[in-house]
Amino acid sequence: MDIELLEIRDFIEGLPTFRGIRADLLPQLVSQIAIRYLRRGSAFPPAEGASLYILRQGAVELRNEEGVLRRKLAEADCFCDRCDTRPETLLPLSGHCSEDTLLYLLPCEALESIYQQQPELRENRQRNRSERLQHATLEFTPDGVRQSTLMQLSVGHLIDRPATMVSIDTTVQQAAQRMNDEEVSAIVVGDRERLVGIVTDKDLRMRLLAVGLSAQTPVRNIMTERLQTLDAETPAFEALLMMARLNIHHLPVMRDGRVIGLLTHGDLVRYESANAVYLIEEMRRSHTLQQLIELSRHLPEVQRHLVAGNINSYHLGWTLAAIVDTLTRQLLSLAEKKLGAPPIPYCWLASGSLARRELTVGSDQDHALLLDNCYDESLHGEYFKALSEFVTDGLEQCGFARCPGEVMASNPQWRQSLRQWQQTFNGWIESPDARAMMLVSNFFDLRPLGGAQELFEQLQQSMLHTARHNQIFIAHLAANALQHRPPLGFFRNFLLEHGGEHANSFDLKLRGTIPIIDIARLHALSAGLSQVNTLDRLKAAARATVMSAQGANDLQQAYEFINTLRLRHQSDRILAAEPADNYLDPASLSPLDRDHLKECFAVIGDFQKTLEQRYQSGRIG
Amino acid sequence: MLLHSLRRRWLASRLSDNPLKAFYQIAMPQTGNGVDGVEFLSLDLETTGFDSRHETILSVGWVVLDSRRILLGSGEHHLIKPSSAINESSAVIHAITDDMAAGGEELCEVMARLLQVLQGRVLLAHNAVIERRFLDRACRHCFGGPFRSLTVDTLQLALRRLRQRDQQPRGGELRLGALREEYGLPRYRAHNALTDALATAELFLAQLAHRAKGGDTALREILS
Numbered sequence: 001m002d003i004e005l006l007e008i009r010d011f012i013e014g015l016p017t018f019r020g021i022r023a024d025l026l027p028q029l030v031s032q033i034a035i036r037y038l039r040r041g042s043a044f045p046p047a048e049g050a051s052l053y054i055l056r057q058g059a060v061e062l063r064n065e066e067g068v069l070r071r072k073l074a075e076a077d078c079f080c081d082r083c084d085t086r087p088e089t090l091l092p093l094s095g096h097c098s099e100d101t102l103l104y105l106l107p108c109e110a111l112e113s114i115y116q117q118q119p120e121l122r123e124n125r126q127r128n129r130s131e132r133l134q135h136a137t138l139e140f141t142p143d144g145v146r147q148s149t150l151m152q153l154s155v156g157h158l159i160d161r162p163a164t165m166v167s168i169d170t171t172v173q174q175a176a177q178r179m180n181d182e183e184v185s186a187i188v189v190g191d192r193e194r195l196v197g198i199v200t201d202k203d204l205r206m207r208l209l210a211v212g213l214s215a216q217t218p219v220r221n222i223m224t225e226r227l228q229t230l231d232a233e234t235p236a237f238e239a240l241l242m243m244a245r246l247n248i249h250h251l252p253v254m255r256d257g258r259v260i261g262l263l264t265h266g267d268l269v270r271y272e273s274a275n276a277v278y279l280i281e282e283m284r285r286s287h288t289l290q291q292l293i294e295l296s297r298h299l300p301e302v303q304r305h306l307v308a309g310n311i312n313s314y315h316l317g318w319t320l321a322a323i324v325d326t327l328t329r330q331l332l333s334l335a336e337k338k339l340g341a342p343p344i345p346y347c348w349l350a351s352g353s354l355a356r357r358e359l360t361v362g363s364d365q366d367h368a369l370l371l372d373n374c375y376d377e378s379l380h381g382e383y384f385k386a387l388s389e390f391v392t393d394g395l396e397q398c399g400f401a402r403c404p405g406e407v408m409a410s411n412p413q414w415r416q417s418l419r420q421w422q423q424t425f426n427g428w429i430e431s432p433d434a435r436a437m438m439l440v441s442n443f444f445d446l447r448p449l450g451g452a453q454e455l456f457e458q459l460q461q462s463m464l465h466t467a468r469h470n471q472i473f474i475a476h477l478a479a480n481a482l483q484h485r486p487p488l489g490f491f492r493n494f495l496l497e498h499g500g501e502h503a504n505s506f507d508l509k510l511r512g513t514i515p516i517i518d519i520a521r522l523h524a525l526s527a528g529l530s531q532v533n534t535l536d537r538l539k540a541a542a543r544a545t546v547m548s549a550q551g552a553n554d555l556q557q558a559y560e561f562i563n564t565l566r567l568r569h570q571s572d573r574i575l576a577a578e579p580a581d582n583y584l585d586p587a588s589l590s591p592l593d594r595d596h597l598k599e600c601f602a603v604i605g606d607f608q609k610t611l612e613q614r615y616q617s618g619r620i621g
Numbered sequence: 622m623l624l625h626s627l628r629r630r631w632l633a634s635r636l637s638d639n640p641l642k643a644f645y646q647i648a649m650p651q652t653g654n655g656v657d658g659v660e661f662l663s664l665d666l667e668t669t670g671f672d673s674r675h676e677t678i679l680s681v682g683w684v685v686l687d688s689r690r691i692l693l694g695s696g697e698h699h700l701i702k703p704s705s706a707i708n709e710s711s712a713v714i715h716a717i718t719d720d721m722a723a724g725g726e727e728l729c730e731v732m733a734r735l736l737q738v739l740q741g742r743v744l745l746a747h748n749a750v751i752e753r754r755f756l757d758r759a760c761r762h763c764f765g766g767p768f769r770s771l772t773v774d775t776l777q778l779a780l781r782r783l784r785q786r787d788q789q790p791r792g793g794e795l796r797l798g799a800l801r802e803e804y805g806l807p808r809y810r811a812h813n814a815l816t817d818a819l820a821t822a823e824l825f826l827a828q829l830a831h832r833a834k835g836g837d838t839a840l841r842e843i844l845s
Binding site: 056 | 686689690691692693694696804805806807809810815816819822823826827829830831
């Protein structure tokens with residue numbers, strides 16, 4: 001092969017599948033390509049050895065076994081049903097050329113050889129596949145950093161099916177039926193072809209059910225008229241801003257005066273979450289610590305994008321936890337690869353914010369190791385010490401600071417057998433002291449990440465049982481929940497503190513979210529509830545009637561709002577390339593946000609007062 | 622066909638042991654059979670002009686194909702050292718090739734390599750008359766004998782197709798780029814002997830695919 005085949009080289013190099021291919025591999029790849037010309041109507045794939053098919057020109061339609069059109073290939077698209085490492089995940093597709101087609105064929109063995117010489121290309125290819133599955137078309141900048149394309153993408157691109165339209169005389173029941181059939185949360189109402197309104201799930205609830213209208217009411221009576229619409233060319237981020245401004249979740253998208261589809265808030269958020277999904281996928285495919293470190297660098301950006309996409313803190317927490325869970329599991333598997341198989345069963349426990357799925361970028365690492373009862377330190381101690389240190393070091397290199405209180409599996413104190421852990425918990429519960437109460441927020445929020453899950457279940461059961469029935473311990477938990485008090489409020493830009501001091505900035509986490517987390521934990525443990533996430537705990541506590549529904553709801557709202565401020569603040573910090581922290585300057589808040597925050601503080605304050613009375617914890621603390 | 626192989630045998634007998642003799646000694650495909658399984662060598666020459674008596678070859682590019690697929694790995698591109706050119710009279714040459722000279726090869730070495738890969742294969746070129754004329758002159762110079770080869774000419778195939786429809790070619794219609802466009806083939810920006818040889822090979826596959834008989838076409842039907 002000669003360097004003179006620039007046309008082919010440039011084309012191959014420009015394919016997403018081979019993006020970033022090493023210059024020395026390119027000639028090798030090109031030399032293994034065979035070119036075919038398939039006339040329109042020819043069967044595809046052509047009868048050849050298993051190959052990667054690259055369309056240089058032309059078009060191909062692929063159908064599944066039932067003859068349903070599944071994919072169309074056009075110039076620069078790649079197709080391969082047999083080269084992939086996991087062929088069972090793909091349905092057999094075949095079809096024909098819908099245009100005369102110039103096709104490049106790269107034998108699977110040749111592709112495999114390239115992959116072996118440059119493994120990240122394999123990830124490219126698999127990523128491309130998941131991108132298609134997600135209907136997302138994220139651009140990659142040359143250094144591999146994913147960038148949000150909501151800035152560049154128009155809403156027309158996000159529409160993947162036409163809006164469901166009913167006429168104005170359709171009954172609400174028929175409309176609801178259509179919505180069910182098509183699994184949509186909103187439906188557009190048309191007078192002939194003209195768009196006149198929209199009906200959403202919420203409209204059915206608020207304008208029909210809540211006011212007791214009949215299901216035979218025509219949709220014209222409950223639809224929203226005078227609609228905001230979007231032109232198909234509107235940038236997606238503008239759509240997002242518009243939704244936020246108008247507090248709506250559906251916008252009809254128009255092209256040439258006709259509705260082409262309905263854009264939902266979920267479409268936009270899903271699009272942004274795709275970043276996180278890919279990060280997880282890539283972490284799963286990583287084989288070295290170095291790769292994991294590189295990937296973890298994207299975490300702040302992922303968080304910022306999710307926040308920009310208006311994701312709520314609950315879903316953000318789930319998403320970030322999913323990433324860190326994956327990271328931890330990968331580190332564990334690297335450690336096992338290095339140290340050999342574990343000599344006895346173990347369970348890696350996430351504790352603290354990761355266990356609660358409430359972490360944000362910049363959270364410290366908190367974890368512990370739970371070992372099978374046959375643990376013998378003289379036999380197995382070395383292994384688990386090395387394992388724990390490997391994972392702790394790895395997490396640190398991936399941007400998670402060591403826990404200042406050394407609540408980490410690398411601390412020998414927090415590597416115990418199931419029996420030892422049960423004793424430790426019993427000790428804390430039966431004779432709670434100041435130190436035990438400090439550890440509560442770590443060790444009473446646990447979630448198993450890797451290894452033998454059943455070990456964790458046994459520990460959790462005994463812990464929940466013991467805690468619930470020990471009134472003194474519960475009273476201590478209540479006292480703990482009173483430790484951090486929210487500020488009294490604001491006066492202009494000054495924070496009014498309990499001690500009469502004022503500060504230029506305050507810790508949103510310590511003064512805002514931690515009190516709520518503590519209150520939720522108290523109620524969950526007092527009722528023996530296994531939930532760990534704060535919002536989940538509050539909801540479950542309301543269901544178990546250990547908390548009033550109204551009270552639980554107020555706290556949830558307060559928690560969500562404070563977290564939103566916190567995340568917004570962190571996004572600003574990330575954009576400014578500063579470490580994400582929790583220190584908010586009240587002067588940076590809008591008057592509306594400040595009022596809202598004051599109310600949140602008041603909710604927390606009220607709750608703390610009630611607790612004080614109920615547990616008389618003032619005397620215990 | 623019989624005539625062709627007889628002539629090759631006769632040509633071989635008159636040559637001393639050299640690459641051209643070896644080329645003539647290898648049997649060629651049967652022209653009465655279908656093109657399936659026949660191998661072609663798509664060739665392009667870059668020359669200083671069209672007249673083989675006064676102009677000279679600057680570079681040679683080729684790629685091997687059969688009636689279905691082009692094998693990119695078979696592609697070769699050779700720059701020819703101007704000092705070894707048959708005719709150095711053109712002043713232009715030097716201007717073009719001064720900086721190429723360092724990497725260039727002797728014309729006769731390149732010809733030997735070409736004859737080696739052309740063994741048992743049919744020559745394919747666009748407007749092959751030019752290529753044949755230059756190759757003939759080079760063979761006489763290097764190996765003391767004429768160049769004879771089974772040849773398919775994509776320009777001739779296009780011309781015949783037009784004539785079958787009682788049409789006359791319009792200006793530029795038979796150029797390689799124009800014909801490729803007609804078959805929906807991509808436009809290649811770069812022009813060198815190898816890219817053009819590849820472009821010709823792709824055009825040939827398209828022409829073949831669009832013949833009613835496709836791969837059943839007899840070699841005889843498409844030879845020039």
